[in-house]
Amino acid sequence: MTQTSDQNDAELARSVALAAGAVLRGLCVAGACPDAELGDRGDKDANTLIQRLLRAARPEDFILSEEAADDGARCAASRVWVVDPLDGTREFRERRDDWAVHIGLAIDGVPVTGAVALPAQNLVFASNDRPDVLPPAPLRPRMVVSRSRAHPIVLRVAEAIGAELVPMGSAGAKAMAVVRGNAEIYLHAGGQYEWDNCAPVAVALAAGLHASRIDGATLVYNCRDPLLPDVLICRPEYAAQVLAAVAETIPVVG
Numbered sequence: 001m002t003q004t005s006d007q008n009d010a011e012l013a014r015s016v017a018l019a020a021g022a023v024l025r026g027l028c029v030a031g032a033c034p035d036a037e038l039g040d041r042g043d044k045d046a047n048t049l050i051q052r053l054l055r056a057a058r059p060e061d062f063i064l065s066e067e068a069a070d071d072g073a074r075c076a077a078s079r080v081w082v083v084d085p086l087d088g089t090r091e092f093r094e095r096r097d098d099w100a101v102h103i104g105l106a107i108d109g110v111p112v113t114g115a116v117a118l119p120a121q122n123l124v125f126a127s128n129d130r131p132d133v134l135p136p137a138p139l140r141p142r143m144v145v146s147r148s149r150a151h152p153i154v155l156r157v158a159e160a161i162g163a164e165l166v167p168m169g170s171a172g173a174k175a176m177a178v179v180r181g182n183a184e185i186y187l188h189a190g191g192q193y194e195w196d197n198c199a200p201v202a203v204a205l206a207a208g209l210h211a212s213r214i215d216g217a218t219l220v221y222n223c224r225d226p227l228l229p230d231v232l233i234c235r236p237e238y239a240a241q242v243l244a245a246v247a248e249t250i251p252v253v254g
């Protein structure tokens, strides 16, 4: 793939996410990779390609990747690409379709640009997409949650607001379910890292959705410690209700 220096950041993010997605899909072709090696090969091969493409297109920028060593030099930089080469490794290994490639760009800690590819669903979302006009929200909101480790806070909030639980793998796939109008709320607590949510949050904010920590605080990226353990992405009309339910739930759950 050729990159041109005048390609804007969102288009670069989209093209890199698509290229990594193609590599990952290639690994899923029958006979291409033994089941036992699929997750590790996916993480590694996608990361190698993403590093090469971003470094070629934006040599001055820094990269924080789930799959690369971090010496902390990025902390003094303004422009940092925050990437998860394969989000939903567990689901990829199971040959499901809920896994994603995340290419986010934080400028001075703000998730300004990003792309999320869902290669097994032939979909890609970027922060320069024209936002979809979403259908009216159903009376009972649908809340996408981790299919393998939904935190007690999340389950209690769903119960408190009467939401229907929709278990799904991958932070990117869940966030894009809200962007697409297949769900109204994505709530996560209990652990995540900047690469899990930077690109999904950039795309969601650009689409006009609410995105914050679950105490309502602003999400800040390129922190020295990349742990960013919780996130709320939802249609704006649900934000106040969900944040209030979280505030009531946290003392109960501890």
Ligand SMILES: Nc1ncnc2c1ncn2[C@@H]1O[C@H](COP(=O)(O)O)[C@@H](OP(=O)(O)O)[C@H]1O
Binding pocket: 066, 084, 086, 087, 088, 089, 090, 145, 146, 147, 148, 149, 168, 169, 170, 171, 189, 190, 191, 192, 193, 196
């Ligand atoms: N409690 C936790 N601690 C650390 N990471 C977590 C986590 N819960 C979810 N994640 C990460 O968030 C991503 C989405 O998880 P889930 O599908 O369970 O919601 C996964 O990323 P990876 O697949 O890139 O590791 C997963 O590892």
Ligand SMILES: [Mg+2]
Binding pocket: 066, 084, 086, 087, 088, 171, 195, 196
């Ligand atoms: Mg991840």
